[in-house]
Amino acid sequence: MENITFKIYSNINSLPENWDTVAASNHFLQKPYLNVLQHTAPVNMECFFIGIFDSLELIGVSIAQYINVDHLESFGERDHCLKTYVRNFVFKNFCSHVLFLGNNMITGENSFVFEKKVPAKLISKILIDCTQSLITYFKNKKIKIHIVTYKDFYKAFTKELKEYDFHSMYEFNTQPNMIFKLEEEWKNGNDYINALTKKYRDQYKRAHKKIEGITTSELTLEEIIHHEERIYELYHYVAVNAPFNTFFLSRNHFSFFKKQCGKRFKIFGYFKNEELIGFHTILLNENTLETYFLGYDETHQKEHMLYLNMLYNMTAFGIENNFKKIIFGRTALEIKSSIGAKPIEMSGFIFHTNYFINYLMPKIFSKLEPEVSWQQRHPFK
Structure with missing residues (x-):
């Protein structure tokens, strides 16, 4: 696969005709759902659809989302504590422009799908290249991306990604799926x-x-x-x-x-x-x-x-x-x-485009992630 390229679309009317054939295994990456995202996305979200090609053949599809935290009415009002206020201040001032490679609206492996087996090394490179392309797109619009997040991956695939372009990126674990x-x-x-x-x-x-x-x-x-x-x-x-x-x-x-x-x-x-x-x-x-x-x-x-x-x-x-x-x-x-x-434990990767803040990401993220204490139940005989 030496001739791998990608194209980023902002309108589903421009997607290749065989898009849904390639995305047949996941309805969250097919045109009907993507049309929902395009026309009824949250007011602070912009969606992008990524076609991945081997020469001229579409072999994979993916999704990315930009979120402008400045336009959010609330981060959630359940927990009124110092940690919550600190988290909200940090997001407003240092993380207000966030780029997701994947779908921030749902849980699970819904970031991409390929119609043929593609090695993790190549997927890793595609994700990084798409990220840089989108960062440049927003830079040209005078918008600086602060945070880039890749979500959600099961542990086995996370381990593979860490062998390549993701090796130095901070891996985070949120609540399980x-x-x-x-x-x-x-x-x-x-x-x-x-x-x-x-x-x-x-x-x-x-x-x-x-x-x-x-x-x-x-x-x-x-x-x-x-x-x-x-x-x-x-x-x-x-x-x-x-x-x-x-x-x-x-x-x-x-x-x-x-x-x-x-x-x-x-x-x-x-x-x-x-x-x-x-x-x-x-x-x-x-x-x-x-x-x-x-x-x-x-x-x-x-x-x-x-x-x-x-x-x-x-x-x-x-x-x-x-x-x-x-x-x-x-x-x-x-x-x-x-x-x-x-x-089921799932992981993601995250980095800040500011070198100093990114260096502190392991400490910062652990302070911002809400703590959840719970007891697993076992209801069956």
Whole structure:
């Protein structure tokens, strides 16, 4: 592969015709989802789509995102402590222009895909070259990139990258990705419930009883549009109360997503006396069920254990529709482990374009990353 080149696009209408064929194994890198990013990206985000060629043949696709932290309404308001204030000050003043090679909006290996086997040495060089090209692009626009981040990689691939261009870059570990590998013998929700120990069957029964009187249904596009403001209100409540955020979705994100991805993207609404009090979303990604954003009314969440019931409902959907695993992401680790998800460590790489600050990156990053103390649960017999 001596004739490897890449091209960076800012508009999906310019992408090669066979883009989706190359990206066939990952819906998060296919045109329908990329169109969602292009048209409903957070206000502080700009997206780029990268085609990788062997001579004239497209062999791989990737994604990059620029985030302007200065335009962010909030970093997250849950944790009010000195460490949080220091973190926010540092981000505003020294890390306000961030470049991600990968997708900062979702968890998992969604940075790139190749239709043929490509050695890690070559992938490493491509990622670095794309980075430099984008830094130059922003420099020409009088924007200085402060931070560059590569995310998320499983440990085996991280080790390979460190043998090449990433060898001197700071490797960071954030909260693990909670992944639930579903057993083949489970054919329905009852099979799953019967596999639980008594303690966790009782937890399921308590949650199930709490949600009595709540109607759950998949929303059509028309219903999503009808409830758009309420959906955003519920999403925004959860997002702003998270420990840390670098973006907020646009108000029409969910309806546009549904228009683009159709049956692959589903929103389930939770109604009490015809009032929408919560929702969760999922994306059908080949044999993997990807959980996406959700929202709820805090008062009803406590009363009806909405969040836990959403996790159970997503699990039942995954089992009944023959998915092999569910990607639950890296929040609420303990409650997700209580339904069966297990923590899978993932890594990323990060560097600051200021040499002195980059030298201190190991110390700085450890001070900024929110600490999470949790106990892994083991719900099965």
